[in-house]
């Protein structure tokens with residue numbers, strides 16, 4: 402077990418600032434100052450949410466669906482505004498940011514369709530009629546990270562609302578602006594006051610208060626494994642429902658029989674997209690020994706030509722890291738003198754820039770080969786045969802995603818079944834779609850989000866038996 406999975410910050414509320422300065426990570430300019438919620442603010446928000454939820458759950462399912470579709474339509478009309486905000490506060494390239502805002506719209510539309518389809522079952526039993534109901538949980542807390550502030554806020558929020566719950570959302574300290582704007586757009590769309598509240602604040606203060614609050618029925622958390630474990634422990638005290646989406650160290654497995662050109666051309670995007678700050682980043686590249694040299698030869702130009710620069714420029718593929726702290730974290734895995742196999746460029750001067758870096762692992766136990774780096778850094782390891790590839794792929798406490806490159810269909814299926822991870826792709830690096838389930842094995846998480854069953858995770862199943870005996 403590595404240290405970063407165990408660390409957990411225990412701090413007193415007074416140690417945290419009462420407001421957060423939001424920086425543009427590409428320029429280090431302060432773009433906003435946002436007040437940090439106190440435990441008192443959290444309690445007041447949960448009280449308002451409890452009230453709003455009663456009215457919301459009492460609406461006809463078709464009316465909830467209509468309001469959520471209206472919310473989706475309002476978001477659709479603000480894609481450019483939301484994307485521009487994401488470029489400024491998170492440094493995401495504008496093309497990615499537009500996709501992220503569109504993803505919020507799609508999540509709301511997809512969840513809205515579920516509100517009227519939350520059917521229970523009629524189960525044959527003797528002596529009466531037996532039916533099940535999927536009832537809302539009440540108030541759901543969504544604790545979102547900074548790496549995909551908009552989509553991940555909506556992954557929890559959209560299905561929770563569609564299933565009849567209220568949501569209190571705590572965005573990450575560094576990226577509250579898009580979430581705050583989404584809450585305003587919800588009101589503009591006609592969602593009731595108090596139904597979706599966004600409370601920016603410090604994780605160990607506002608986040609912890611929300612998790613502990615007895616009025617919160619479920620916590621949806623995306624972030625570090627260390628904090629996820631602490632949240633799960635806190636939830637245990639109240640037997641609260643919890644969904645955890647934690648880190649990853651996902652393999653990209655390239656077999657000798659694959660289309661090596663395509664595998665090499667697509668590999669950079671799989672660990673450089675979002676500057677590697679992606680829980681699904683394919684940051685361990687496992688290459689069959691017989692094609693290792695050829696793959697590395699093709700990978701080098703693909704990595705160095707990945708366009709790094711101004712996130713507002715549509716030609717940019719990779720922006721800066723989110724913060725100085727994250728850059729220090731990433732740097733700690735790549736000492737100045739580390740012999741990088743491939744290193745790209747990065748702008749000099751202001752901004753939390755870090756170059757694309759590919760390391761050749763010194764061994765499978767190498768810290769950079771085992772821990773989540775959450776930056777534009779991948780490690781390459783050779784393997785001998787299929788059994789060796791599966792063993793290496795599974796030699797991690799994580800199990801979120803992975804890619805398998807091969808032209809052999811039988812092998813693609815065998816390896817997909819053998820890798821202990823929630824989201825695998827063959828001859829592709831796709832992992833997240835709003836219509837398909839997403840989540841981790843092992844310490845990558847607990848529960849599933851998205852997909853056709855997303856609403857069910859925000860309900861209790863109630864069984865009712867009605868006697869048909871004559872009264």
Ligand code: NAI
Nearest residue numbers: 545546572573604605608609624625628646647648680775
């Ligand atoms: P973090 O886990 O501290 O932050 C994620 C969210 O949890 C933020 O909203 C934060 O305010 C909140 N939080 C922090 N402490 C809390 C507490 N005690 N109670 C309730 N909420 C709390 O992650 P951090 O420190 O920003 O990033 C560290 C590393 O975690 C990254 O380098 C990466 O490896 C991993 N990470 C993984 C993510 C994923 O997508 N699975 C997302 C963010 C981080």
Ligand code: MG
Nearest residue numbers: 410604625628
């Ligand atoms: Mg933290």
